[in-house]
Amino acid sequence: MITIEHLNKSFDKNKVLDDLSLELHGGKMTCLLGASGAGKTTLIRLMLGAIKPDSGRVVIDGTTMPNLQILSRIGFMPQDDALYNNLTAMENLRFYAGLHHIGKDLFRQRAATLLELVGLTGDANRLVDKFSGGMRKRLSLAVMALNEPQIMMLDEPTVGIDPVLRRSIWQQFRQWCNEGKTLIISTHVMDEVDRCDYAVLLQEGRIRAYNSVDNLLAQTTNGKIEELFLRKEDAK
Amino acid sequence: MKALVVRIWQQLLHDKRSLAIILLAPPVIMSLFYVLLGNSNYEPRIGYYDVPPMLEQQLSTVADAVSVANADERTKLLLDGQYDAVVYSEANELHIAVPETNTKTGKAIRAIQNTFADASPIKIVTESMYGSPDDSFFESMAYIFLAFVVFMFTFVVSGMAIVGERTTHTFERMLMTPIRRWQIVAGYLLGYGAFAVLQSVIVMLTAKYVLHVSIMGSFWLCLVVLILLAMCAVALGTTISSFANSEFQVMQFIPLLILPQIFFTGIIPFELIPYHLDKLRYLMPIYYACTPLKDIMVQGAGFADVWPWIFAEIAVLAFFFFFNTFSLRRYRWL
Numbered sequence: 001m002i003t004i005e006h007l008n009k010s011f012d013k014n015k016v017l018d019d020l021s022l023e024l025h026g027g028k029m030t031c032l033l034g035a036s037g038a039g040k041t042t043l044i045r046l047m048l049g050a051i052k053p054d055s056g057r058v059v060i061d062g063t064t065m066p067n068l069q070i071l072s073r074i075g076f077m078p079q080d081d082a083l084y085n086n087l088t089a090m091e092n093l094r095f096y097a098g099l100h101h102i103g104k105d106l107f108r109q110r111a112a113t114l115l116e117l118v119g120l121t122g123d124a125n126r127l128v129d130k131f132s133g134g135m136r137k138r139l140s141l142a143v144m145a146l147n148e149p150q151i152m153m154l155d156e157p158t159v160g161i162d163p164v165l166r167r168s169i170w171q172q173f174r175q176w177c178n179e180g181k182t183l184i185i186s187t188h189v190m191d192e193v194d195r196c197d198y199a200v201l202l203q204e205g206r207i208r209a210y211n212s213v214d215n216l217l218a219q220t221t222n223g224k225i226e227e228l229f230l231r232k233e234d235a236k
Numbered sequence: 237m238k239a240l241v242v243r244i245w246q247q248l249l250h251d252k253r254s255l256a257i258i259l260l261a262p263p264v265i266m267s268l269f270y271v272l273l274g275n276s277n278y279e280p281r282i283g284y285y286d287v288p289p290m291l292e293q294q295l296s297t298v299a300d301a302v303s304v305a306n307a308d309e310r311t312k313l314l315l316d317g318q319y320d321a322v323v324y325s326e327a328n329e330l331h332i333a334v335p336e337t338n339t340k341t342g343k344a345i346r347a348i349q350n351t352f353a354d355a356s357p358i359k360i361v362t363e364s365m366y367g368s369p370d371d372s373f374f375e376s377m378a379y380i381f382l383a384f385v386v387f388m389f390t391f392v393v394s395g396m397a398i399v400g401e402r403t404t405h406t407f408e409r410m411l412m413t414p415i416r417r418w419q420i421v422a423g424y425l426l427g428y429g430a431f432a433v434l435q436s437v438i439v440m441l442t443a444k445y446v447l448h449v450s451i452m453g454s455f456w457l458c459l460v461v462l463i464l465l466a467m468c469a470v471a472l473g474t475t476i477s478s479f480a481n482s483e484f485q486v487m488q489f490i491p492l493l494i495l496p497q498i499f500f501t502g503i504i505p506f507e508l509i510p511y512h513l514d515k516l517r518y519l520m521p522i523y524y525a526c527t528p529l530k531d532i533m534v535q536g537a538g539f540a541d542v543w544p545w546i547f548a549e550i551a552v553l554a555f556f557f558f559f560n561t562f563s564l565r566r567y568r569w570l
Contacts, residue, residue, distance in 0.1 A: 048412050050568055066568070072414040082409040086250045087243065098239020099413040127250065143409075 001026045002047065002151070002182070007056035009042055009205075016042045018205040020056070024184060024198070029177045031193050031213075032186040033225070034202035040186035041079065043202070044153050047184070048076060060151065072100060075149030079156040081136040085129040089120055089139050092128060093146060100147040114142040117172070134165050141169065151182045158192065170195050190226040201229060237419040237426075240410075244397075244427025258393055258431050262385045263442035269381045270447045273374035280344035283313055283322040287330070294351045295323070299344065320344035366452070366534045378449040379529040380501040386436055386462055387469045387522055391494055394428040394473030395486040402567075403482065411568040421560040424474045425467065432466035452536030458529060461542070464549040465525035471556030472521060478563055501526040524548040 002024040009017040016039045024030050032040045045051050047058050049066020058065040060074075083092050090111065097107040115121045118138035128136065137157070144152060154173075158166045174195070177183055185196065193199045199216055201209040209216060209228065220227045248255055282295055283304035295301040302319075304310050310322045314335045321344035322333045332348055334341040353360050374381070401407035410420070440459050443449040451458060476493070480486045499509075500517040507514070517523040528545035531537035539546075 050408065050411060068414040068416070071412065074412070076409065076412040078405050078409055080405040082405040084243070084247060084406060085404075086247050091243070091246050095239050095243040096409075096413065098242070099410065099415050101414075147413075 003059040005056050007046060008054045009046060010054055016205050020207060026182050027180045028197040029173060029183040030198040031196035032200050032202060033193055035188055038202040039205040040202055041155055044155050044186060073150045075144040075147060075152045077140055077144040077154040077157050081140045083128045083136060083139060088125050088127055090124045093143060096143050096146050110146060114145055118142045134161050137161050154185045156186055193225045237423045240423030241427045248431060254393060258435055259438055262389050262435055262439045265385050266381060266439060266442055270374050274372045280320045280347050282344055283319045286325045287323055290355050291351060294355055298347045298351055323348050379533045380503050380526060382439060382443055383465055383501060383522055383526050383529055384498055386439055386466050388494055390432045390466045390469035391473045394470040395477050396483055397424055397474055398477035399480045399483055399486055417564040418561045421557055425470055428470045429467050432470050433463050436462040436466050451533050453532035453538060457539060458532050461525050461528050468521040468552050471553055475556055475560050497522040502530055521552050524552060
């Protein structure tokens with residue numbers, strides 16, 4: 001369970017999150033939906049403890065963030081691939097495995113499984129510099145899952161990738177969710193909301209709606225979450 | 237931390253250009269200094285008229301000396317740049333005329349003064365406690381070049397470390413793992429520090445065995461001082477790197493932070509620096525290395541003489557370590 005209590009955050013007098021309170025369900029896939037600048041990335045960074053809130057707090061499984069022990073149970077996939085171009089795929093994985101204190105044998109086993117999962121087994125020893133955008137995205141996903149995190153936070157994970165890869169990535173997300181993991185996925189692609197269990201609609205740092213996707217879709221006339229989003233926008 | 241150290245090594249080993257800059261550029265630059273600032277065989281061109289015959293003879297042994305007809309020809313030859321100096325006597329005084337003051341005319345002036353001194357009944361013999369008056373500029377200042385070259389190159393490479401990671405967002409991703417801030421600082425220090433050690437060894441070996449720089453004291457003690465300076469440069473580089481927003485900004489710090497270091501290496505005697513600005517040396521990491529390096533290389537000082545300086549270098553290193561650990565709070569407040 002992730003509890004967000006009265007979170008406020010401003011950058012240079014620009015209020016990014018405004019008294020945001022929320023309880024995210026464990027073992028579910030929750031989508032943070034909002035236009036660019038709505039505060040999705042800031043919310044993820046606050047949940048991870050990367051930045052300090054002006055006020056309020058984030059509590060994960062009863063522990064106030066940031067906390068190193070909780071961090072070791074979280075997988076984070078940033079919007080940018082955030083990989084070392086002058087290292088091979090395997091060296092990238094080995095580095096992050098080291099940061100998570102994963103032993104050699106366990107690393108070999110997990111790296112082989114994850115590289116197969118993302119279809120990069122044959123490219124394990126190639127420099128990331130030579131990878132295409134899609135390959136980089138897949139490797140970034142493997143890095144995120146390396147420590148077998150219980151909580152996965154993914155910031156716009158499907159931006160800039162082709163529909164086939166996007167579908168396979170969402171299938172993987174669902175599989176992880178079915179295994180009991182908590183996924184928090186930020187996106188500005190409205191169509192992707194259907195794939196999640198819950199959705200948080202963020203607008204200008206405030207929660208405009210938070211409910212199960214089924215309930216949110218039931219409030220629309222055309223079965224598209226975009227309608228709900230635009231309705232909130234018009235009502236502003 | 238070990239993962240970070242290994243990653244930095246792997247990155248540098250994959251990056252052949254950076255590796256070449258770290259390991260090969262410093263000895264090449266040192267050798268260039270050696271050639272450019274070594275003793276040259278230049279023979280000054282000196283004209284003379286109305287001087288004692290004994291001086292005429294002596295001058296031709298140390299310079300390309302030619303007789304000049306009169307004052308008009310003197311001015312013409314000097315302005316045309318054909319002669320470095322013209323010596324003549326007038327009203328019972330010996331005059332030396334030069335077109336301008338520079339290293340070349342300085343050499344001509346010294347040749348004339350030495351000739352005159354040799355011709356006088358009282359001989360002047362210069363005795364130097366350390367080194368030789370005949371040492372080239374490079375030989376007498378070798379300790380400065382050693383320190384500055386190592387400091388500069390280590391700073392440039394490590395200065396790009398964190399800022400490069402921040403622009404590619406790998407730094408943020410690393411911070412989202414259970415690594416501690418002090419482990420990040422120590423990881424960078426050891427990762428780049430290993431190459432700094434290798435660089436210091438190469439530079440010292442080049443100085444001793446290729447350029448035959450005279451080292452009166454212990455080679456190993458010099459190496460320890462140089463390695464500690466290189467580590468300080470790594471620490472300063474990572475500090476700047478964590479504050480800069482781009483690689484370009486790191487480059488802007490070089491004239492601001494690195495070039496002034498050279499004025500506090502001992503290249504200018506501190507007593508000659510006006511307005512108490514010499515006190516700024518206490519803020520310059522290079523000062524704590526150049527002073528003991530000079531003592532060891534020129535005066536043959538041992539560990540018992542230079543240990544306070546080594547301690548000072550360690551203190552500078554410790555300061556940057558704690559400062560960096562604290563300043564990383566800007567990126568993760570845990």
